[in-house]
Amino acid sequence: MTQNTVAAPSGSTSKDSAPVLDREETISRDELEALQLSRLQHTVAYAYDRVPLYKRKFDDAGVHPTDLKELSDLGKFPYTTKEDLRLEYPFGMFAVPQDQVARIHASSGTTGRPTVVGYTKNDLATWATLVARSFRASGVRPGMKVHNAYGYGLFTGGLGAHAGAEALGCTVIPISGGQTERQIQLIQDFKPDAILATPTYLLTIADAMAHQGIDPTSTSLKYAVLGAEPWTEEMRHELEVTMNIKASDIYGLSEVMGPGVAGEAVETQDGCHIWEDHFRPEIIDPFDPSRGESSVLGDGEPGELVFTSLTKEALPIIRYRTKDLTRLLPGTARPAHRRMGRITGRSDDMIILRGVNLFPSQIEEIALRIPELSPHFQLELTRPEGKRMDSLTVRIERRESVSAESSTTAARTLREQIKIHVGSSCVVEVVDPGSLERSNGKLRRIYDLRPKG
Ligand code: DLL
Numbered sequence: 373m374t375q376n377t378v379a380a381p382s383g384s385t386s387k388d389s390a391p392v393l394d395r396e397e398t399i400s401r402d403e404l405e406a407l408q409l410s411r412l413q414h415t416v417a418y419a420y421d422r423v424p425l426y427k428r429k430f431d432d433a434g435v436h437p438t439d440l441k442e443l444s445d446l447g448k449f450p451y452t453t454k455e456d457l458r459l460e461y462p463f464g465m466f467a468v469p470q471d472q473v474a475r476i477h478a479s480s481g482t483t484g485r486p487t488v489v490g491y492t493k494n495d496l497a498t499w500a501t502l503v504a505r506s507f508r509a510s511g512v513r514p515g516m517k518v519h520n521a522y523g524y525g526l527f528t529g530g531l532g533a534h535a536g537a538e539a540l541g542c543t544v545i546p547i548s549g550g551q552t553e554r555q556i557q558l559i560q561d562f563k564p565d566a567i568l569a570t571p572t573y574l575l576t577i578a579d580a581m582a583h584q585g586i587d588p589t590s591t592s593l594k595y596a597v598l599g600a601e602p603w604t605e606e607m608r609h610e611l612e613v614t615m616n617i618k619a620s621d622i623y624g625l626s627e628v629m630g631p632g633v634a635g636e637a638v639e640t641q642d643g644c645h646i647w648e649d650h651f652r653p654e655i656i657d658p659f660d661p662s663r664g665e666s667s668v669l670g671d672g673e674p675g676e677l678v679f680t681s682l683t684k685e686a687l688p689i690i691r692y693r694t695k696d697l698t699r700l701l702p703g704t705a706r707p708a709h710r711r712m713g714r715i716t717g718r719s720d721d722m723i724i725l726r727g728v729n730l731f732p733s734q735i736e737e738i739a740l741r742i743p744e745l746s747p748h749f750q751l752e753l754t755r756p757e758g759k760r761m762d763s764l765t766v767r768i769e770r771r772e773s774v775s776a777e778s779s780t781t782a783a784r785t786l787r788e789q790i791k792i793h794v795g796s797s798c799v800v801e802v803v804d805p806g807s808l809e810r811s812n813g814k815l816r817r818i819y820d821l822r823p824k825g
Contacts, residue, residue, distance in 0.1 A: 389513075391508050391513065393505075393508075394501065394505055396647075396649040397505065397706050397708075397709070398706075398708075399649075399708055400708060401703075401707070401708045403708070404648055404649060404708040404709070405443060407649055408443060408648060408649070408652055408682060409442065409443055411649075411682035411683060412440060412443065412446065412652060412680065412682055413437070413440050415680065415681060415682055415683075415684070415688050415690070416430075416437040416440050416449065416690060417437035417438075418467065418688055419467065419688040419690055420436075420437050422467035422468070422688075423464075423465060423466075423467050423688070424464070425456060425459075425460055425464065425465065426688075426690060429450045429452075430449065430450065432450070433448075433449070433450045435448045435449055435450075443652070444668075446652065446654065446680060446691065447654070447667075447668045449690055449691055450690075450691065451678065451691045451692070451693050452689060452690055452691055452692045452693070453692075453693050454487055454627065454693075454695075457487040457488070457489075457627060458484060458485045458487060461485045461486070461487075461488060462488045463488065463490070465488075465489075465687055466490050466686055466687060467685065467686060467687065467688055468490075468492055468685055468686050472492050472493075472685075472686070473490040473491065473492065473686050474491055474492055474493045474495075474496055475490065475491045475496060475531075476488060476489070476490050476491075476526075477489050477491075477526050477527070477528045477531075477626055477630065478526045478626075479526075479626055480526075480527070486526075487626065487627060489528075489626050489627060489686075489687050490686040490687050491686050491687070492685040492686045494683075494685055495629075495684055495685050495686050495687075496535065498629075498650060498683055498684075499532060499535065499536070499629055499630060499632060500535040500536050500538070500539040501536075501539060502536070502629070502632040502633070502635075502647050502650060503532055503533060503535065503536020503537070503539070503622075503630075503631055503632035503635075504536045504537070504539040504540035505632070505635065505647065506536065506597070506622050506631070506632045506634070506635025506636075506644075506647075507533075507536055507537060507540055507542075507566075507568075507597055507622075507635070508540055509620070509635045509636065509637045509638065509645065509705065509706070510595060510597045510618075510620035510622070510635060510636060510637070510638050511566070511594070511595040511618055511620065511638035512537070512540060512542060512565075512566045512595055512597065513540075513542075514540055514541030514542065515541060515542070515543075516542050516543070516564075516565035516566055516595075517542065517543045517545060517562060517563065517564040517565050517566075518537045518542040518543065518544050518545065518564060518565070518566045518567075518568060519545045519547060519555070519558065519559060519562070519564035519566070519567045519568070519593075520533050520534055520537065520544055520545060520546050520547060520548070520568045521547055521548065521549055521555060521567060521568060521569035521573060521574075521577070522548070522549065522568055522569060522570070522600065522631070522813075523548055523549040523550075523813050524546065524548040525548075527626075527813075528624070528626045528629075528630030528631060529570075529600050529630070529631055529813075530546070530548055530549075532624070532629075532630035532631045532632060533568045533597075533631055534546055536631070536632055537568070542566075545558065545562055545564060549569075549570075549573060549812050549813045550812050550813075552576055552577055552580045552810075553580065553584075555577055556577065556580060556581055556584065556586065559577075559591050559592070559593065560586070560591065563591075563592035564592060564593060565592065565593065565594050565595065566593065566594065566595040566596065566597065567593050567595075567596045567597075567617075568596075568597050568598075569596065569598060570598060570599070570600045570601050570811065570813050570814055570815070571598040571599075571601065571603040571607055571608075571611060571619075572601060572603075572811035572814075572815035573811045573812060573813055573815075574596055574598060574611055574615070574619075575607075575610070575611065575614075575747055575748075575811065576810040576811050576812070578611070578614045578615050579748075579810070582772075583806075588614050588615045588616075589614070589615060589616035590616075591615070591616075593615060593616075593617050594617055594618065595617060595618050595619075595620070595638070596611065596615070596617050596618070596619040596620070597619075597620055597621075597622050597635075598611070598619055598620070598621060598622065599621055599622035599623055599624070599631060600631070600813070600814055601814045601815060602714070602715045602716070602717055602718075602731075602732070602733045603621070603714075603733070603736070604714065604733050604736045604737045604740070605714070605737075606736060606737050606740035606741065607736060607740065607747060608641070609740075610740055610747055618638050618641075620635070620636040620637070620638050620641065621635075621636040621643070621644050621714070622634070622635050622636065622644065623635070623644045623712065623715070625694055625696075627687075627689060627692055627694075628651065628679045628681060628689055628692055628694070629650075629651075629681070629684070632647070633646065633647065633651055633679070634646040634647060634711075634712055635647070637704070637705035637706065639705060640704050640705045642701075642704055642705075642711065643701060643711040643712055643713055643714060644711060644712050645703060645704075645705065645706045645709040645710070645711050646700075646709055646710055646711070646712055647709060648708070648709045648710060649682070649683075649709075650681065650682050650683050650684075651679050651680065651681060651682060652679070652680045652682060653677060653678065653679055653700060653710065653712070654668050654677075654678040654679075654680075654691070655668070655669045655670075655671075655673060655674075655675040655676065655677060655678070655698075655699060655700055656668055656669060656675050656676050656678050656693075657669060657675050657676070658675060658676035658693075658695070658697065658719045671699070671700045671701070671702070671710065672699055672700070672701065673699055674697065674698070674699045674713075674716075675697065675699065676693060676694065676695060676696065676697060676719055677694045677696045677697075677698050677712065677715075678691050678692060678693055678694065679691075679692050679694060680692070695718045695719045695720050696715045696718055696719075697715060697716045697717055697718065697719055698712045698713045698714065698715050698716065699712070699713045700712060700713075701713055714733075715733075716731050716733055716734075717731030717732065717733055721818065723751070723753060723764070723818065725753070725762055725764050725796045725798075726761055726762060726796065728794065728795045728796045730764075730794050730796055732751055732817040732818060734793065734794055735749060735751065735766060735790065735794075736749070738786065738789045738790060738793055738794075739766075739768055739786055741789075742782050742785050742786055742789070743771075743782075744770055744771060744774045744778065744779050744781075744782035744802075745768050745769075745770060745771065745779075745782050745786065745802070746768065746769040746770065746771050746805065748768065748769040748805075748808050748810075749766060749767060749768035749769070749808070749817070750766075750767045750768075750808055750809075750817060750818075750819060751764060751765070751766055751767075751817055751818050751819065752764070752765040752767060752819045752821060753765075753818065753819070753820045753821060753822050754821045754822060755822045755823060762822055763798075763799065764796060764798040764799070765798065765799045765800075765801060766786065766787075766790070766798055766799070766800045766801070767801045767803055767808065768786070768800065768801070768802055768803065768808075769802070769803055769804065769805050769806070769807060769808055770782065770802050770803070770804070770805060771805065772805045776802075776804070779802040780802070782802060783800040783801070783802045784800075786800045787799075787800045
């Protein structure tokens, strides 16, 4: 599908000049919705004709692509889940012959078969355009040096960010994740303007710098574009102050494309704009998704994010249930493109503790408001022997400057605040700085040691 991009050719704009936006970033909502409708009608027909799973699912649900007459008709179509992709492993979801698939990515598959996704040449071009658009919104400009610490490989983060930064006209440093000492060395020697990483990995880098006696505020870095895991406003503040940077959010998932499904504008820092010329978002009730159209919630209402691709060729995706919990908000910096609120968590990552729902991001938010405590924490769930009740232990490092003795009050405060704001009782253990595992990419926060079944 053609890109109507009016971005300046690389090298022709200086780092400080006003950005040239894609035409679709500035169109009106009406024009955008008209574009969505025609692309959506094409996509559902294309998926129905070319992917047996969609034909089967549409037929079973008694809907046909010709039923899609207006945008709200999308609610009549069945959802697609990660399980569908797993069942069609490896290439059953592909809508083009293999010789037209230019790239394959896959999820790590920690819980069963990996999910495999494919891209045609046009898909790769669209992806690069949208990542470039996201980076530009976050303050990155042509000519800047960009340190890419997202992992390269089957994970979409590394190569997706790489292609986007190149398309924007940046100089890319493809360091990938890990080898933190080397990362620090290259940040000092190459003097990048921007860094791309998960928020917890940037924290690892900042922490390691401080340990080496390097002031993390003294580097050349001015911008960070962070995503691939949930993070909070408190974490943004922590990273911005620790590293003297502007940190913006970037969202995406491999099943829908990879990074760059949505990106945040640095001047407003008010959530990611979903690039609605390529994806149609919906919010549904995650616990009652069976009610068809009526389960689609209104803008502003919290629920599960669902995406339909509008231009994808190799892997068209219809009403994909992301399991990410958020809400849709009106566009601001890019008025036609709605924003998504911060992801509170994934519906499958929700801890249910004695009837109370809890997400790691809630603990992050509360802990980072207590000055003695660091952002390094883990949650451990156990069922003590002979007890029927589950128990939550929050293990969190105190800050370097705080003594073990003076952290007892902080532990009590955290326990009380969790009780007040989340409603659960828990055990808080404040541990020594550096004693918890550091992130290399997506950080695992929850250790569920409860007996299975
Ligand atoms: O994490 C793609 C990506 C790479 C996004 C680099 C941003 C930057 P997956 O490995 O398929 O793809 O994981 C997708 O990660 O459903 C969310 O649960 C979570 N996630 C991604 N971005 C954010 C974000 C990449 N900004 C899953 N905030 C998604 C919160 C995020 N969660």
